[in-house]
Amino acid sequence: YISTLFYLLKGAAKNQKEVIVLDHPNPITGARVEGRLIDAGFESFVGIIPIPIRHGMTLGELAHYMNTMYEIGAKLDVITMQGWKRAMWFGDTGLPWVATSPAIPHFATTIMYPGVCLLEGINVSVGRGTSLPFEICGAPWIDGNDLAETTNGLKIKGVRFRAINFQPSGNKYANEPCGGVQVYVTDRETASPLIIGLELVSTIRAMYPNQFQWNVRHFDILSGSARARQSIEANESAQAIYKTWQTAAAKFKRERKKFLFYS
Numbered sequence: 001y002i003s004t005l006f007y008l009l010k011g012a013a014k015n016q017k018e019v020i021v022l023d024h025p026n027p028i029t030g031a032r033v034e035g036r037l038i039d040a041g042f043e044s045f046v047g048i049i050p051i052p053i054r055h056g057m058t059l060g061e062l063a064h065y066m067n068t069m070y071e072i073g074a075k076l077d078v079i080t081m082q083g084w085k086r087a088m089w090f091g092d093t094g095l096p097w098v099a100t101s102p103a104i105p106h107f108a109t110t111i112m113y114p115g116v117c118l119l120e121g122i123n124v125s126v127g128r129g130t131s132l133p134f135e136i137c138g139a140p141w142i143d144g145n146d147l148a149e150t151t152n153g154l155k156i157k158g159v160r161f162r163a164i165n166f167q168p169s170g171n172k173y174a175n176e177p178c179g180g181v182q183v184y185v186t187d188r189e190t191a192s193p194l195i196i197g198l199e200l201v202s203t204i205r206a207m208y209p210n211q212f213q214w215n216v217r218h219f220d221i222l223s224g225s226a227r228a229r230q231s232i233e234a235n236e237s238a239q240a241i242y243k244t245w246q247t248a249a250a251k252f253k254r255e256r257k258k259f260l261f262y263s
Contacts, residue, residue: 002062003048009067013074021078023060023261025093027110030056030086030262033253035114035194036245039225046221052249053114053194053224056086057256065259080261089188103133112183115197121219121229122201122212125178129168136164137200138180140173141211148181150203158191160184194245198228198238205232 005021012019035053043049049066051057057065060078067076090097090107097107104110109132116134119126127136138144144163151161161181168174181200185191205212220226231241 001045002059003045005059005063006048006066006070009063009072009074009076013072016075018075018077019063021060021063021076023058023078023081025081025084025088025090025095026056026058027090027107028054028114029089030058030061030260032056033249033256034192034242034246035249036224036228037248037252039227042221042225044221047224050224052245052252055252055256057259058084058261061256061259061261064261065256068259078261084262086260086262103128105131105133108185109134111185111188111191112193112196115193115195116183116200118197118201118219118222119204121215121222122204123172123215124204125166125168125172125180127166127168128172129170129174130166132166132182136166136180136182138164138166138178139211140176140178141208142179142204144179144181147179147203147207150207151181151199154199154203156191156196156199158185158187158189159196160186192242195238195242198232198241202232202238 009019032054033052033056037050037052038047049070055062060080063076063078066072067074084093090110099105104113113134116126116137119137124137124139127133130136144165148161148163162184163179164182165177165179167177183196214229216229219229223229228241
């Protein structure tokens with residue numbers, strides 16, 4: 001985790017130890033940058049520094065960035081990769097996928113994770129306890145056919161939604177039948193997981209006002225501030241929220257250039 005690396009660098013600097021990072025691919029490319037930056041007061045282990053949700057950097061590049069920008073001063077050696085290009089998805093590398101956590105079992109999971117994870121801040125299952133975490137979402141009070149019809153009607157680029165019924169073995173709604181949707185990526189180059197996540201939260205809130213509930217602190221930590229939640233409550237569009245995020249993301253993309261190891 002990035003937060004673990006941040007604390008490791010600080011601990012190594014304090015104790016005069018060298019940190020060696022064996023770099024590896026960013027599975028969802030190093031080309032795209034999107035999402036909010038964290039506001040002061042919303043830092044957590046989920047997001048320890050103000051970088052976009054989809055930062056488009058490798059772990060080695062992030063180590064270099066954090067060590068320099070935060071004046072940590074650790075002795076750092078990044079063992080860079082050979083042959084990796086920023087436009088590569090993990091599937092382009094020819095490497096075998098190793099689950100990065102129990103909730104990220106497949107490469108496909110990583111494509112939607114940056115946006116669908118926002119739904120962990122509301123009373124909806126994101127598929128933890130199933131074989132498709134972060135590729136499906138739902139709740140016992142959701143009609144999957146209705147949600148699929150409404151979300152497909154939004155004509156979000158790069159995805160389609162399929163009605164699904166599932167029963168998580170653990171986590172939210174454990175052993176309860178849930179209705180919801182499965183997110184099918186039809187074009188990963190144009191699909192924005194952040195827009196998809198925002199649209200799902202906004203749509204579920206609008207369709208099920210009597211059942212919908214925020215986990216306020218958790219959603220705000222996931223989204224980096226209270227502003228996204230407040231904007232949704234004010235019925236601002238997902239596109240409008242995303243546009244404000246991208247202004248900050250564009251600034252970060254320029255700032256990160258001097259810390260990149262790969263073209």
